[in-house]
Amino acid sequence: MEIRRIDSSYKDKIVEIFLMSFEYFEPEESEFFFSDPSLWEYVWGAFDEEKLVAAYISYKYLAKIRTKPFECRYVEAVATLPEYRRRGITKAILLRDIQETLKSGVNIIMLDPFKHDFYVRLGFGLGFESLELTFDFSLLSDELEDDDLKIVSGKLLNNEEMKTLIEEARKVLWETSRYTEALEIAACSQEIFHKKELFGVVAIDANGSPHGMMVYSKKERKMLIESFSFVDLAGLFALKRFILNHRDQIATFEMRRMPPDFPIELFFHSRWQAGKELKMIDASSRMVRILHPLPVISKLMDRSVRGNVVLKVKDELLSQNNCKILVGNGKAEITEATEDFQIAISDLVPLLTGRISATRLWRLGKLLTGSWNNIPWGISEVPEKVSILDSIFPEIITHNVL
Numbered sequence: 001m002e003i004r005r006i007d008s009s010y011k012d013k014i015v016e017i018f019l020m021s022f023e024y025f026e027p028e029e030s031e032f033f034f035s036d037p038s039l040w041e042y043v044w045g046a047f048d049e050e051k052l053v054a055a056y057i058s059y060k061y062l063a064k065i066r067t068k069p070f071e072c073r074y075v076e077a078v079a080t081l082p083e084y085r086r087r088g089i090t091k092a093i094l095l096r097d098i099q100e101t102l103k104s105g106v107n108i109i110m111l112d113p114f115k116h117d118f119y120v121r122l123g124f125g126l127g128f129e130s131l132e133l134t135f136d137f138s139l140l141s142d143e144l145e146d147d148d149l150k151i152v153s154g155k156l157l158n159n160e161e162m163k164t165l166i167e168e169a170r171k172v173l174w175e176t177s178r179y180t181e182a183l184e185i186a187a188c189s190q191e192i193f194h195k196k197e198l199f200g201v202v203a204i205d206a207n208g209s210p211h212g213m214m215v216y217s218k219k220e221r222k223m224l225i226e227s228f229s230f231v232d233l234a235g236l237f238a239l240k241r242f243i244l245n246h247r248d249q250i251a252t253f254e255m256r257r258m259p260p261d262f263p264i265e266l267f268f269h270s271r272w273q274a275g276k277e278l279k280m281i282d283a284s285s286r287m288v289r290i291l292h293p294l295p296v297i298s299k300l301m302d303r304s305v306r307g308n309v310v311l312k313v314k315d316e317l318l319s320q321n322n323c324k325i326l327v328g329n330g331k332a333e334i335t336e337a338t339e340d341f342q343i344a345i346s347d348l349v350p351l352l353t354g355r356i357s358a359t360r361l362w363r364l365g366k367l368l369t370g371s372w373n374n375i376p377w378g379i380s381e382v383p384e385k386v387s388i389l390d391s392i393f394p395e396i397i398t399h400n401v402l
Contacts, residue, residue: 156192240267307391
């Protein structure tokens with residue numbers, strides 16, 4: 001089996017593999033995505049002689065973690081013909097991509113997988129959280145504050161005004177948001193402007209500055225909100241006002257990729273009423289693979305914390321990451337000192353992103369200092385070194401917007 005980079009001349013073959021692999025894949029809707037040149041820098045194929053049997057698409061991706069920008073690689077899609085599955089092809093291509101990624105100085109790969117457990121075995125960990133909200137119009141509250149903002153809305157296809165406003169809103173959110181915003185290649189960031197079913201909404205002030213944005217579609221009295229972001233509460237209330245203006249046209253809503261701390265108290269008067277219920281589903285899917293832990297730890301740690309911890313990292317895929325790292329007192333460095341804790345590379349992910357606290361990982365037996373079955377569950381006290389680690393990497397609200 002030969003693995004090599006492939007170019008856009010293989011587009012039709014990749015589409016064929018995707019059609020056989022993904023029930024939801026619609027070639028017509030992905031025409032712009034596959035046609036844009038920015039997509040084809042890191043596309044891999046696996047060949048049985050000259051037959052393309054698997055395709056792997058990744059691209060450059062700038063993302064913020066704990067508000068700090070990281071150059072990453074994002075794996076958009078991986079697909080293998082059914083008769084060639086369960087042969088280790090995906091793992092082999094991933095290893096080739098990892099080698100190329102490390103050579104370029106990039107230390108993080110991200111993806112939203114179809115099989116969560118498969119990627120955990122490859123060292124990926126769930127890094128960020130998202131909610132999916134579904135609700136009836138009757139649950140929305142009528143409470144609004146005077147936001148003094150103007151709403152501009154319209155279809156996204158062939159609409160330069162909406163494109164300009166959406167891109168300006170994205171820029172402001174990248175600069176100001178505490179969530180994991182991202183800057184994508186054109187094949188992804190521009191794709192929404194080529195979908196005929198999508199509408200956009202931007203709330204702007206008197207100076208034309210955006211305070212909130214929304215991307216949605218509607219069908220059969222249902223509004224599907226693909227994106228909903230706001231800079232401040234004025235932006236939130238302006239977008240809510242726009243939604244309330246659909247009282248006679250929309251009966252139900254679905255809001256995707258919502259942050260876990262979305263202010264539902266300002267949006268709804270009840271979580272349930274007259275048989276109608278606000279459903280909040282954990283839709284977290286963004287996984288992270290740390291390729292080189294030392295620089296990532298060094299960039300994300302709180303350097304003001306006094307005290308240190310020695311972590312022994314276990315990585316079954318990348319042997320060079322099996323090391324001990326001293327973290328604390330303003331620095332991170334490789335050490336030969338006795339470890340305080342042992343942690344798998346996949347469990348290191350939520351600690352560094354802030355999704356799970358050191359205390360939680362310790363209670364789950366993921367931050368080991370001996371046998372996991374001796375860890376007390378009921379007591380509130382935790383070892384001093386766990387508390388230090390909690391201070392170095394405090395738990396925060398994590399959410400990947402894109």
